[in-house]
Amino acid sequence: MKLFRISPGTDLDLLADNLWDGRQEGLQSRVVISIRRSRIATVQPRGIESTGAGAQQMRLEGLTVLPGLIDAHVHLALDGIDFQASLDRWQDPAAREKALGEALRSSLDHGLVAIRDGSDGEALNLLARAGIRTGKYPGPRVVATGMAVTKKGGYGSFLGPGTTEPASAKEMIAGLVHRGVDQIKVVVSGLVTFHRYGEVGKLEFTAAELVEIVKEAHAAGRPVMAHVNSAAGVDLALAAGVDSIEHGYFLTPAQLEVMAARGTYWVPTVAAIVNRLHSAKKEAYPEKEIKIIQRTVAAQQEMIARAHHLGVQLVVGTDAGAPGVYHGESYLDELMYWYRAGIPAAAILRAATVTAAAALGLAGELGQVRPGYRPCLIAVRGNPLEDLQVLGRPEMVFIDTP
Structure with missing residues (x-):
């Protein structure tokens, strides 16, 4: 992979054989993408050859240019291999900075230009x-949540210190806003377990508490991403008005209809469950649990297909850092789980670019190749609308620099 950094003074014309701009169903052939002052200035057919005087030209022969990819759910502080080793590393400044740099670079190497x-x-x-x-780091744009709003004593102690009452949740949100977080993360339920199919850890907040958390975040201008599994948990999250459902295992078709009507984003994170069966740490699961994992994943894929049919705002997120889910490297896994669920390649690409950018608050900046957008692009050999696998091997990644 070749990384090309675009500075504010870069005048560059990309002569691409093919382009997928984030909106169309097919590819445009032979285009010129002109970049000026760290923005895409024009996108026009080749042959017009109206490149500016002194602009650098780069011929991308045999390559398809498309918007850089976006992962809407990661944990940079975890490595997907060893949870406890990751936590231990947090207290070693040199080790944690090295790990952060590696996670960011791997994300970039696999075509990710933004992550949440x-x-x-x-x-x-x-x-x-x-x-x-x-x-300091080359890497994708980071949309940060700081620490999660969790209930003390419940699931998620590694995500945040935990709150004890509505007043402490309000105080925590104010502190996060003061630190400049982009969004607020709230943990509504526990994890999916593999002891019994459909079993999920308990709910953490009451309906009234969750309403106040979301109200406080929205009053501060921060969208809310909700870690939630189980139909009961999703009911609470939707009633409170969260902006995105993260994971959402065991939600119902009726809830998908509500999400479609409201424009609620859904980040299904299939890899977070199934990839643990292929983790580098080689966790051993009894045959009974393996079957429950496989059944859980199949149900999630069925719901993704329903969500697509209903028009839910689907967004690609991997939960990178979870067991067996590696930064950048596992992104293609998630795309292929969706494809095997029956989602068309063009719809998957939109969920990975246009819709993901909107969910991250980056609409108008990333996710499309059009005038006014930032020139964060990738170039692959082949047609991703026919073969998503080509996204696993980007030949070039373009990012703008500070």
Whole structure:
């Protein structure tokens, strides 16, 4: 993979054989993408050859250009291999910075130009965001949540310190806003377990508490991403008005209809469950649990297909950092799980670019190749609308620099 950094002074014309701009069903052939002052200035057919005087030209022969990809749910502070080792590393500044840099670079190498971090107990995602902004790390744009709003004593102690009452939740949100988080992450339920099919950890907040959390975040201008599984948990989250459902295992068709009507984003994170069967740590699961995992994944894929049919705002997110889910590397896994669920390639690409950008608050900046957008692009050999696998091997990644 070749990384090309575009500075504010870069005048560049990309002569691409093919383009998928984020909106169309097919590819455009032979186009010129002109980049000026760190923005896409024009996108026009080749042959007009109206490139500016002194502009650098780059011929991308045999390549397809498309918007850079977006992962809407990651945990930069975890490595997907060893949970406890990741936590231990948080207290070693040199080790944690090295790990953050590796996670960011791997994301970039696999074509990700933006990621949304779903929190950690040390708010290392804020450090990563600052490092990208200052040029310390090459890497994708980081949309940060700092630490998650959780209930003390419930699931998610590694995501945040936990709150004890509505007043402490309000205080925590105010502190996160003061630190400049982009969005608020709230943990509504526990994890999916594999002891019995459909079993999920308990709900953490009452309906009234969750309403107040979302109201407080929205009053501060921060969208709310909700970790939630189970139909009961999704009911609470939707009633409270969260902006995105993260994971959402065991939600119902009726809830999908509500989400479609409201424009609620859904980030299904299939890899977060199934990839644990292929983790580098080689966790051993009894045959009974393996079957429950496989059944859970099949049900999630069925719901993704329903969501697509209903017009739900589907967004690609991997939960990178979870067991067997590696930063950047596992992104193609998630795309292929959707494809095997019957989602057309063009719809998957939109969920990975246009819709993902909107969910991250980056609409108008990323997710499309059109004038006014940032030139965060990838180039692949082949047609991703016919073979999503080509996205696993980007030949070039273009990012703008601070």
